[in-house]
Amino acid sequence: MKQLIITLDSQCFTYLALTFFNQKEPLGDLAQEKVALFRSFVYGEVELSIVPTVEEEWKQIKDIAKYKQHNDVNEILIPTLSPYYSSLSSEKISLYTEKYLQYHPKKNDCKILSEAEVLNCDFFVSYDNDLINRLSKVSETSILKPKELWKMLDVPRGAKPKVIPKGENPMVNEVWWKW
Numbered sequence: 183m184k185q186l187i188i189t190l191d192s193q194c195f196t197y198l199a200l201t202f203f204n205q206k207e208p209l210g211d212l213a214q215e216k217v218a219l220f221r222s223f224v225y226g227e228v229e230l231s232i233v234p235t236v237e238e239e240w241k242q243i244k245d246i247a248k249y250k251q252h253n254d255v256n257e258i259l260i261p262t263l264s265p266y267y268s269s270l271s272s273e274k275i276s277l278y279t280e281k282y283l284q285y286h287p288k289k290n291d292c293k294i295l296s297e298a299e300v301l302n303c304d305f306f307v308s309y310d311n312d313l314i315n316r317l318s319k320v321s322e323t324s325i326l327k328p329k330e331l332w333k334m335l336d337v338p339r340g341a342k343p344k345v346i347p348k349g350e351n352p353m354v355n356e357v358w359w360k361w
Contacts, residue, residue: 189236189297195256198260199251199254201216207358208358215328217358222332222335223345224346226335226344231263234264235297274299275296279293286312291313305323308325341361343360
């Protein structure tokens with residue numbers, strides 16, 4: 183079976199980066215989406231990744247501890263895929279970005295989705311309702327909310343996680359993410 187290429191938007195990547203180190207059970211409107219996102223990473227037979235614009239965004243973080251957490255997760259667990267193999271790729275990204283800007287006002291959101299398009303990603307994961315509502319009908323890449331990804335992965339209850347927090351990781355003692 184083909185390995186799915188799944189990219190995350192900046193919000194999803196940041197949530198995972200911070201969760202690996204110190205996050206308690208999520209609360210609020212996005213709680214279920216965040217639990218589904220973390221479970222998808224821990225249990226899913228998929229590789230999650232980010233695109234260069236997401237990396238550029240997290241590299242602007244001023245808080246040293248948060249910067250280090252993002253860097254560690256990006257280097258070890260969730261890599262950056264690069265579509266910039268040629269000027270043709272850059273041109274395609276620019277074209278897609280301009281196309282998406284007709285539907286959505288945030289340039290970086292449009293560029294991130296464009297990079298996912300050029301990489302032929304199977305799915306782009308976001309819980310940004312504005313982005314999803316404006317771009318899901320015009321994108322060639324399927325845009326999923328984390329709960330939709332989790333449902334699609336169809337992980338049987340009681341399955342063994344593929345990534346297990348160990349040692350002093352604060353997630354060791356948390357139970358909210360366990361399936």
